[in-house]
């Protein structure tokens with residue numbers, strides 16, 4: 001009697017051939033396939049979750065005002081802030097700190113935070129979107145005050161430099177890109193781009209390096225956060241205040257992969 005074929009893992013001959021064949025096109029050069037290397041239909045039903053984004057249902061109500069319920073009361077306020085993302089929340093904080101307390105912040109969604117909203121589960125709190133803040137410029141007193149209020153900053157060293165709570169600090173993330181079957185360091189493709197694109201990319205980063213330390217003729221940084229602390233004049237030695245889209249397209253930088261065209 002002929003014994004039925006079976007692999008060490010108990011796969012039938014038919015299942016073995018089907019699985020090996022399915023994987024061969026991608027692995028013909030790496031030798032005989034083990035059944036465990038072949039892709040198998042995975043049951044992912046145990047992974048729970050959902051994709052979250054802005055509340056489109058509420059947002060789309062604005063398209064058809066007839067669906068919006070009639071107002072039931074009138075509220076008078078000195079300042080109305082529309083949107084409870086970081087911008088709206090920080091505007092309200094600023095106003096209150098400057099004595100303007102009659103403010104009303106309205107939010108479309110069921111919670112504040114916008115792109116920087118957070119959630120909680122039994123294990124921990126977690127961010128939905130934005131959650132990193134680069135260590136701020138020491139001149140940005142307003143942000144430093146906020147960080148001190150939240151315990152991220154515990155005080156100042158005699159040198160005047162802030163002392164951060166280690167628990168709140170993390171190393172800047174290293175980025176990797178998966179491209180053409182390989183992982184590479186950094187987000188700019190290192191393979192498969194033309195010499196021209198490489199040169200444009202290099203020029204782009206040189207330009208950014210220059211702009212980081214560029215100063216306007218009024219002595220202020222060309223780019224600084226908050227933006228209204230930035231120079232109102234063009235950087236010294238530069239023909240434009242900001243590299244305009246036309247300039248950067250014409251001569252500086254336009255790798256197709258960055259411009260999305």
Ligand SMILES: Cc1cc2nc3c(=O)[nH]c(=O)nc-3n(C[C@H](O)[C@H](O)[C@H](O)COP(=O)(O)OP(=O)(O)OC[C@H]3O[C@@H](n4cnc5c(N)ncnc54)[C@H](O)[C@@H]3O)c2cc1C
Nearest residue numbers: 083084085086087106107108109114115116129130131132
């Ligand atoms: C996935 C992701 C990760 C990010 N990571 C970082 C990071 O690590 N560090 C960082 O600095 N930045 C990060 N960013 C960018 C950062 O999230 C945003 O720059 C910032 O949160 C924008 O804040 P905002 O208040 O301007 O806008 P939003 O966060 O978009 O807030 C706008 C708010 O207004 C509400 N709204 C809109 N229309 C109306 C209306 N008609 N009436 C009432 N309310 C309305 C919205 O519901 C929303 O809550 C990230 C962004 C994303 C998407």
